[in-house]
Amino acid sequence: MTLSRRDFAKRSAVAGAGVALTGSVGVLATAPGALAGTVPEQRGARPRPARRPGYGPLVRDPGGLLALPAGFSYRVITRAGVTKLESGEHTPSNHDGTAAFEGPRGTTLLVNNHELKGPRAGWKYPVPLAQGLVYDPAASGGCTVVEVSHDGAHVTEWVGIAGTSTNCAGGATPWGTWLTCEETEDKAGQNGMTKTHGYVFEVDPHDRRAGRAPEPLKALGRYAHEAVVVDPARGHLYLTEDAAGPNGLLYRWTPPAGFRHGRGRLRTLAAGAGRLQAFKCFDSGGRFVDDLSRATRPGTVYGVDWVDVPDRDAASVSVRKQFKGGEVTRARKLEGMWWADGGAYVVSSFAREESPVQHDGQVWFYDPRRRTLTLKVRFGVNKDPERDGAFDGPDNITVSPHGGLVIAEDGEGVQHLFGALDDGRTYPIARNDLNIGSAEKPSYSEFTGVTFSPDGRTLFANIQEPGIMLAITGPWRRQ
Secondary structure (H helix, E strand, O other), X not given: OOOOHHHHHHHHHHOOOOOEOOOOOOOOOOOOOOXXXXXXXXXXXXXXEOOOOOXXXXXXXXXXXXXXXXXXXXXXXXXXXXXXXXXXXXXXXXXXXXXXXXXXXXXXXEEEEEOOOOEHHHOOOOOOOOOOOXXXXXXXXXEEEEEEOOOOOEEXXXXXXXXXXXXXXXXXXXXXXXXXXXXOOOOOOOOOOOOOXXXXXXXXXXXXXXXXXXXXXXXXXOOEEEEEEEOOOOOOEEEEEOOOOOOEOEEEEEOOOOOOOOOOOHHHOOOOOOEEEEEEEEOOOOOEEOEHHHOOOOOEEEEEEEEEOOOOOOOOOOHHHHOOOOOOOEEOOEEEEEEEOOEEEEEEOOEOXXXXXXXXXXXXXXXXXXOEEEEEEEOOOOOOOOOOOOOXXXXXXXXXXXXXXXXXXXXXXXXXXXXEOOOXXXXXXXXXXXXXXXXXXXXXXXXXXXXXXXXXXXXXXXXXXXXXEEEEEOOOOOO
């Protein structure tokens, strides 16, 4: 059923909603500079300051890799060019999206994307072309599967898929597989490729045979894919697009009637199966919203409608360019997603001159039941990204079993893993201390692939360059 602008405006009016519903339950306030929360007291009593969130200040790492709070420690699981696959070849570089699955005998299986674009000759450590698991032998990207013990120690690693390109965030499915997303639109004959790219592929960490002769899931469209989540109740898939000129879109794929999800089931679908649609937002007054950057107040709520994609395989025109002004809503750097709390958390990393309003990051929550999109976190432009303590550029995201969100930073300057709570407060979890630049011009790679182990005791994360997977443990507590 289509949610009309009039219906949304009437619903908002009844609920007392404005264009910006600040102060509502579960809203995460703007950061940095968010107001400190308070602990509620009995009526008439003066509120007392809330406990400071997090785990204290970060302690510089003598090894020059990862700063953590006191009491926390890390273990390097894989490192490009250092650790090896079970085939004897080196771990590929440029670690990106990651998901954790329960493995055999108490182990954890981590599916790790490698964001490698273009021909294999351009990379020292591309994903090895494992027999039977190659889509395009010219492409350098793909996924590896890493098995770790219950205490986070490396056990083994193997190729999950090879010959794909620019494998970015991706997403886990409720049936225990990984959807790896290509953030590219290269066609066969472009940039050295022998096959057309820009698709989603399914990787099963539990069954190596399931990935043989990999084929793209064309029903999900061809564009610069970033992340994907699955609505386990309704069967929809939501997908982000990281693109500019014009800005990218948020998509929803609806399965065909009678389709039932499960391992390998998406591969059985025809290229045009189901409906692929792009989002269109409007405010509580029924006014069309052209770009998500226009929301500047946490708590802003937009109604969402969905518009059919004319040509999902983008035979001649990129999907996002098939829409005219006023037909869809756009956003710069639509990145990580995570399904929790009955909906999808969606990240827009930043907006600059290409967008109506500049910012250094937004985190939204899409509620499929209400058909609404709510701004949870907004980062103002960070004017001093080299200063430690200010966060910007959210990218990969996960919902913490200990409360709130954990966000991987992909901004300018210093790079962090940090937490964000429902009352708007943020706190550091880790800082990348590995300088890949020079003493005169230091440079620090982004964090990626943030995800917790199934038991919630270990936080896994990657430093994208040169490609390092880390297991972080410590005295986690409820935030």
